[in-house]
Amino acid sequence: MASNPMQQFSVHKIGPEIKIAGIDLSFTNASLFMLISASIILLFLFLGTKEKKIIPDKIQLIAEMFYTFVAKMISDTAGSKAKPYFPFIFSLFMFVLFCNMVGMLPYSFTVTSHIIVTLILALFIFIAVTIIGFAKHGFKYLSIFVPSGVPAVLLPLITVIEIISYLSRPVSLSVRLFANMMAGHTMLKVFGGFVISLGLLGGWLPLGFSVALTGLEILVAFLQAYVFAILTCIYLNDALNLHH
Amino acid sequence: MNRYFGFFIALFAIQNDLFAAEAGMPQLDPKYWASQAFWLILVFTILYISIAKFYLPKIKSNLDNRENRIKDDIEDANKFNELSDLKLKEYEKILENAKKEVIKIHIESKNLLDKEIQTKKNTIEKEIEKEITKAQKEIGDLKKNSISDIQKISENIASSIIEKISGDKLNESSIKAAVEDISKKNLGKYL
Numbered sequence: 001m002a003s004n005p006m007q008q009f010s011v012h013k014i015g016p017e018i019k020i021a022g023i024d025l026s027f028t029n030a031s032l033f034m035l036i037s038a039s040i041i042l043l044f045l046f047l048g049t050k051e052k053k054i055i056p057d058k059i060q061l062i063a064e065m066f067y068t069f070v071a072k073m074i075s076d077t078a079g080s081k082a083k084p085y086f087p088f089i090f091s092l093f094m095f096v097l098f099c100n101m102v103g104m105l106p107y108s109f110t111v112t113s114h115i116i117v118t119l120i121l122a123l124f125i126f127i128a129v130t131i132i133g134f135a136k137h138g139f140k141y142l143s144i145f146v147p148s149g150v151p152a153v154l155l156p157l158i159t160v161i162e163i164i165s166y167l168s169r170p171v172s173l174s175v176r177l178f179a180n181m182m183a184g185h186t187m188l189k190v191f192g193g194f195v196i197s198l199g200l201l202g203g204w205l206p207l208g209f210s211v212a213l214t215g216l217e218i219l220v221a222f223l224q225a226y227v228f229a230i231l232t233c234i235y236l237n238d239a240l241n242l243h244h
Numbered sequence: 245m246n247r248y249f250g251f252f253i254a255l256f257a258i259q260n261d262l263f264a265a266e267a268g269m270p271q272l273d274p275k276y277w278a279s280q281a282f283w284l285i286l287v288f289t290i291l292y293i294s295i296a297k298f299y300l301p302k303i304k305s306n307l308d309n310r311e312n313r314i315k316d317d318i319e320d321a322n323k324f325n326e327l328s329d330l331k332l333k334e335y336e337k338i339l340e341n342a343k344k345e346v347i348k349i350h351i352e353s354k355n356l357l358d359k360e361i362q363t364k365k366n367t368i369e370k371e372i373e374k375e376i377t378k379a380q381k382e383i384g385d386l387k388k389n390s391i392s393d394i395q396k397i398s399e400n401i402a403s404s405i406i407e408k409i410s411g412d413k414l415n416e417s418s419i420k421a422a423v424e425d426i427s428k429k430n431l432g433k434y435l
């Protein structure tokens with residue numbers, strides 16, 4: 001191997017070291033690509049809403065399609081009560097999608113391939129959903145752990161399983177996105193390395209794989225953003241509507 | 245997804261000393277975790293606020309505008325459609341009435357014309373009859389007159405012929421008697 005396929009995930013400092021209360025908060029390449037992704041989103045939305053045309057142009061149409069796509073996703077999974085959380089889910093979907101997509105560019109950095117990033121998003125969602133659940137239903141929210149129609153004998157076991165599954169939500173949510181992104185990018189790197197090491201004679205097969213995997217990874221980038229957003233909607237639905 | 249994730253793990257474990265500290269996953273190195281968390285929260289908060297405050301309301305108002313416009317247009321179209329249906333019915337009614345009137349006028353005028361023609365025909369026939377009787381009378385008169393004229397002319401011719409042939413003048417009354425006699429005999433032949 002010419003280079004370590006995990007090299008692409010390494011974080012390094014850009015510019016001066018920033019230390020606040022002894023914690024290193026330096027601007028890194030990860031921060032840079034978060035900023036780039038967010039800037040692209042804001043630029044895209046700016047261009048998409050610059051002219052309010054009755055018959056939209058292309059970029060306005062795409063912005064509106066994103067809007068209706070996320071709006072439909074929320075109303076389908078969480079109902080009309082989830083309307084106040086639409087901006088958050090829209091931002092989340094756009095951020096994850098654009099981070100994934102920006103990560104597909106060669107020499108770029110994939111923000112969402114870091115467990116800490118996805119874990120913070122997932123934890124925030126988990127805590128927020130739990131707070132919303134208790135705020136809306138009080139202690140009745142705990143009934144989410146006691147599914148109806150279960151025999152009394154099984155109830156203690158089921159409740160324990162439900163609690164574990166509830167608590168593992170942030171882990172599964174974050175690891176799903178992180179692992180998918182990391183695996184895909186490592187695969188691309190490994191096959192890219194095979195192309196080099198097998199040379200002009202044997203490198204064509206891994207090159208073909210690389211091309212195919214790039215297509216697959218673009219699909220995965222979209223799909224994982226969608227899955228992340230829709231699972232957030234489902235968790236939100238549990239908190240808002242409370243029927244198991 | 246899981247299938248090739250497993251494949252990657254196997255491949256990767258062979259390629260690298262996976263769990264060695266230096267060559268391992270940079271994701272698990274906590275050195276920049278705080279920095280990433282900090283920048284993520286900062287960037288995402290800015291993104292969320294600008295999306296929630298500026299862009300989504302803009303997109304929403306535009307979508308609502310369009311929907312309202314479409315709704316209004318459809319309403320207008322329905323209204324105009326109803327109006328045109330109404331007008332069409334009115335027009336058909338007018339057309340039907342007009343057709344009925346046309347038929348009525350046609351029959352009326354036909355009757356009127358027939359009557360007029362009949363009266364005119366009658367007067368003309370009467371006039372013609374009158375003319376015919378007058379003409380017949382005239383013809384009868386002419387006939388009567390023509391007989392005496394012919395007698396007179398015949399007398400003259402006869403007297404002049406006799407004069408030419410014999411050189412004598414005959415008694416006029418005897419010639420007249422002779423012509424009358426002959427013409428009476430032959431009158432039935434010509435008239």
